[in-house]
Amino acid sequence: MADAVLVLGAGGFVGRHLVTTLASHGVPVIALVRRPSAELSPAIETVTGTFDTPAELSPLLSRARAVIHTASRSTPGQTAGLPIAELDANLRPTLALLEALQSAPHCELLYLSSGGTLYGETNGRAACEQDSIRPRSYYGAGKAAAEHFIHAFCMQFQRSAVILRPSNLYGPGQNRRSGFGIIPTALDCVKSQIPLTVWGDGTSVRDYLYIDDFIQLCLAILGRPIPAGTHIFNASSGVGVSLNSLIDEIRDVTGATLNIVHDTGRTVDINRVVLDPGQASQEYDWSPRTSLRRGLEFTWQWWIQQA
Template identity: 50%
Template sequence: MRDSILILGAGGFIGRHLTHALLDAGHAVLAATGHAEASLHPSVQMLNLASLDDFKAALARVRTVIHTASSSTPGSSSGQPLKELQNLAPTLTLLEALHQEPSVRLIYISSGGTLYTNHDRAPATEKARIWPRSYHGAGKIAAESFIEAWCSQQASSATVIRPSNVYGPGQALRVGFGVIPNGFAKLKRDEAMEIWGDGSATRDYLYIDDFVDLCQRILREPATPGFEIVNASSGVGTSLNQLLRHMELVAGAPLKRVYHERRSLDAEHVVIDAAHAERRFGWKAATPLPQGLEQTWNWLKPRLP
């Protein structure tokens, strides 16, 4: 069982896709999730990681931890920075447990969309200035810093992946988070979608299968001591108005819109450079936005009330 992979947040959107992809690739998977209703593959062993001792016992059985868990969104902790402690506490507990297992590799799913902003319109590389506009983003930076410190102290191996806006089949509807599933839901119900700003804000959208492919490529590389940041993105900027137009074409129906004044926590332009991932792991996003949206709509449509 020492060859097992532990996935934190296995019941979430990214965690579920990673779990099934790793099982298909022949890996043994241990899973922890805060989603009480989560039902994963029968061969996945579910763990309850409620204490430091729970983490220590789990780490003694694995060679890699993939940390996808997050209990907040940029909107859910707006004006409430204390909420981010719910994200940081499990991460710090994990790192304390890892002091007993320094050979265990850590892959942490951070955020590119909440950390970067393109003031000069140039795609952001891993060396670009990070610019959190939300407490959620600030929490991600804090977690990255703690992970880097752990790496330095233990000569351990950690890879931080900063994805752009990951979307695709299986993404649940969450109020204020996930413009694509929420937009499709509004469209099917013939409801108006609220938009903050004039719709010109640019984002980078990455299809879930492409993101999982990068994670698997990273896992196939031997773990080496050190801390590394890897961007994951399509590298293509799409304005919100363009995105909604693509969604209308896919669904074959118009989407009503109500525009509001732009919020301070929203960046105007976030496009991310993933050239390092291509050089380092031979990875490049392969799914065009219209194709990814069509596959997402085909999955989501029959599940919407």
């Protein structure tokens, strides 16, 4: 019987949290990783591979009732000016998964897209799922293309999928990644006692969602059958915070000075990205429970415990 949940990208920040939480709830999990991860429990079935072809994925999908696609091999900055790199890093594995899913009619799909790179400027209001998507980066364009392929897959084969567009996720276990994730970058700078480089003047506004709150939404989605078709939901706090305000919060939580070095803003960046989580709240009776201050405290405690 196909009762496992397959997690693609289980070695990443979101994937590790998903796999660990699912396993703690007694859900059989198959964790797909590109390289062995010591952070995953030996009790969790882990499969290592590239997962760029349907042949790699098909035998695993036959054992799963759902697949969660969390894998991402690039950042907006890494593929700037390199559209083929975005194709190879992210779009090709997604299309391989869709092709393999054609032979696994019992398996539902939960895909992690991107809220921050899809909507573009929204003139001071929170973006909702019905808004047009206007990605500036090749990374965002790749996410948009993946969403359209998933929609086509569901239409052609009468399948079910949920697409989540998360805002800026953060929390314990999120390591610094060049050009991606201001919170782990800032906390690493605090711990290493080095200046934090900020693109622009710090007035840009973002929406931050604590990882545990995001995982609870994923569990709610997996907790009942997904209706036929493609269903898109923002996953966010709905609260906009300027970068300067975020830095002030980090200084308060850590008790550190955190010196700032300003650099020229990047063309791939957007001034304001805040998402409206109302549809997810209505559909799944979900809402974020962790304030930014509390989430930063939890995250900082994890950082100072690292060697």
